[in-house]
Amino acid sequence: MGSGKTTVGKILSESLSYLFNDSDDYVEEAMGGTSVAQIFKQGGESFFREYETEALQKLSMMPRQVVATGGGAVIRPINWKYMRQGITVFLDVPVDVLASRINAVGTHTRPLLHFDSGDAYTKAFMRLLTLSKKRSEAYAKADATVSLLTLAASLQLEDVLDITPIAIATDVFFFSFSNLSRVKNM
């Protein structure tokens, strides 16, 4: 959540002349415009995960597109069957950066990070830390990991906050290119 999948994915899709899709948007459309936050409220996380899997299955049948999945899509093994129809890239962003970004945009669209009271940054940080530990093995299944810490070092930047989305998209492009031979329909 907040790693830049949408921001970077849109840049990548434009430069490749591919379509861009966001699996959360796809779920919301399939639910007649009900927001992800509302779906969580009405049916809980497992209900949302069912629709997320269905969305990934449908999206996996479409060629020439960049998909930003929800950050939790990695936790269901069945989702990998669909995501691996393409090249999978994990954007590895330090948790404090994720929490700052989420804090800046608000938590209303991200129910797992939304709390009715308390310090929003600290609560989001703690939840993101727990989730990133719990999911680390699943994220490691991606074809490529683009780590902002590694990228900052290679660009000789002191702060990951100085890395532009275009620089990240370029890195994702090169990692993806080296995996192209595995994937049909690109």
Ligand SMILES: Nc1ncnc2c1ncn2[C@@H]1O[C@H](COP(=O)(O)OP(=O)(O)O)[C@@H](O)[C@H]1O
């Ligand atoms: N490299 C970046 N530098 C600065 N802000 C970024 C960067 N990538 C994303 N953001 C900002 O962080 C927030 C979350 O990004 P988003 O692309 O929606 O993440 P995700 O789709 O992974 O949840 C947005 O407000 C976006 O503008």
Ligand SMILES: O=C(O)C1=C[C@@H](OP(=O)(O)O)[C@@H](O)[C@H](O)C1
């Ligand atoms: O990490 C998660 O479990 C989730 C991430 C969200 O997507 P983003 O990663 O686009 O915020 C969204 O799918 C839902 O709130 C659950």
